[in-house]
Amino acid sequence: MKILTTGFAPFGGETINPSYEAVRLLPETIGEHRITKLELPVTFEGTPALLAEKVRALNPDVLISVGQAGGRPNITLERVAINLMDARIPDNDGYSPEDIPVEKDGETAYFTTLPVKKMMEAMNEAGISTSLSYSAGSYVCNTVMYAGLYLATHEFPGMRSGFIHVPFIPEQLEGKKEGTPAMELSMIAKGLEIAIKAL
Amino acid sequence: MKILTTGFAPFGGETINPSYEAVRLLPETIGEHRITKLELPVTFEGTPALLAEKVRALNPDVLISVGQAGGRPNITLERVAINLMDARIPDNDGYSPEDIPVEKDGETAYFTTLPVKKMMEAMNEAGISTSLSYSAGSYVCNTVMYAGLYLATHEFPGMRSGFIHVPFIPEQLEGKKEGTPAMELSMIAKGLEIAIKAL
């Protein structure tokens, strides 16, 4: 299988983004799957177009996007993407959409088509803490997840697609409140690898 | 009264540190108090020395240090500093102390000598959410708080001293988990000003 994995560039006052750092650490092949890696900017309009372009060029069997959810204690598998862009702060293009659909003719929401419970179990068995999440928010993470599932529905019906959120890494912890959870970057990357193997 | 206020330079993968940004926004005088501002680096060894030097030069009546505790929902007034440096990650000098006392001949802990409940009430009455905290951690924030109270105990018995933690500002929120709290920088600065007026 061909697997496209994406991560984000740094944003929001941070100089590191563990999402693309972890994707970068993935091997070129996992089992018989070929892994392609794509770094995405944090923009509402450019990112879905970039993603669609790459999907059309590669025609992957699976699309897995990864983003940072600093403060969550473990790796979370997103179950649902909603047709809504609602930003509290501007993206890297300076665009700040308010209550705008990602796709005018899209459904209210899509459920992920990744086998998230199976992926969760595989990671948990390997001692990597994981849980399910029912919201990827209303910012660029949700937009990318929705864009992938819309693309699958309309153009690539065989492509499975979903989104994984990863925690802070320890290097980002100071200046955050006591007890803010973090996970080693190597463990995040190992978790992604195990999740991909579980497909 | 002469009041020395300190904040920190950015650290931990962030490009902004709202603690010194808020201190910077304070006026030169609050009521009859003269405000002096000092930006501190995030180092275990250099910072107490820098602080002591400034206190000896200025001989302030009050010392208020400010740091970021990203993820806390409001401004927190620290009640206690402990005689312990224990770092999970190196400071800006590359120093990573493990279970080292801040001062070999210091007490196990000092309580703040600021009137924190009065300061809390004044901020809350102005609609600025505040609470008390019983731990400033074991990293550089606690070290600075402990160093100030040790200095007061040993050299400046008339100086009142304490520490205030401030939340993220909205510009830092994206890439953090849904529901991560933030406070506008202008509101943080106003909160510090009201806290100082309450002295």
Added chain:
Amino acid sequence: MKILTTGFAPFGGETINPSYEAVRLLPETIGEHRITKLELPVTFEGTPALLAEKVRALNPDVLISVGQAGGRPNITLERVAINLMDARIPDNDGYSPEDIPVEKDGETAYFTTLPVKKMMEAMNEAGISTSLSYSAGSYVCNTVMYAGLYLATHEFPGMRSGFIHVPFIPEQLEGKKEGTPAMELSMIAKGLEIAIKAL
């Protein structure tokens, strides 16, 4: 207008549920709106039926359901309900659905039809901390929200419907970690009243 408000009975090892306690404190009329109150049990199967029965009897203009989300720092207005019941623990009937749709012929998700941004602003102006939420989870709260919006779509197209989550009250705080947020019950009830006035 006729407004139906619902809250839940205690659950999950707690002896108090601030959701129905707050609903109970609402006046009989708010402006020209008549308020009807309904206490719901925490069950996946019984609760939608009970709700439908009450809606058919009353034919309300607005349905507002309220639940506890202990640990959230403020009152949250839910924006989306998903067609999924997935329980980690059994409900009060001992039923523990796994990946079951709330309604077999329902859409993947419904957006709330309450004017949540207007309601949020009204509460915030009154000094009651509020925010938007993009997930009501996958337990009975989400089921009740989904059931209300499904009912509106299929039988009561003029009825607006949505869900509000409320924090712990201070009486519930001990034994929870330092810094767990809470809101006074009277403030929660006032918040609900203001939100209803904003309709």
Added chain:
Amino acid sequence: MKILTTGFAPFGGETINPSYEAVRLLPETIGEHRITKLELPVTFEGTPALLAEKVRALNPDVLISVGQAGGRPNITLERVAINLMDARIPDNDGYSPEDIPVEKDGETAYFTTLPVKKMMEAMNEAGISTSLSYSAGSYVCNTVMYAGLYLATHEFPGMRSGFIHVPFIPEQLEGKKEGTPAMELSMIAKGLEIAIKAL
């Protein structure tokens, strides 16, 4: 060695308290250590007296007190107890101390005398998530920890003493916000057992 372990009765609107439930599951002996178990009420005044009475009767080598810190993601080993009782809500006797020392002639704080880093490593190696904490708050948990260390300092210099906070168990989760962490009761009990073995 004789080891005295304590846990608390339910409190704060909860019907379960995992702290004593976990203590109750400990075996009668761990390695060559005899385990004695004591359930404590949540009171500022009665609890230290009860504890002292039991310590004087048993003369244990080690005293480990356990309490619930619902919302923390893992088992936390407390490092410091402070000489302060400051309650937001009344205890089970209806007593609500404000800024009162636990012991008039006590030090500002005591550090734990348990080998907490060793205990943490042992639990982490067994796959049980653990971290250190620098505050046991200012309610009855801190009072019990302080009382134990004061007792050791003044009457039982050979007794090591400390405090462990445990998370919610899954049965307590519903009605709490999405992502509230929990740990199985059997895993908490196993963690305590491993921590005791590490002594």
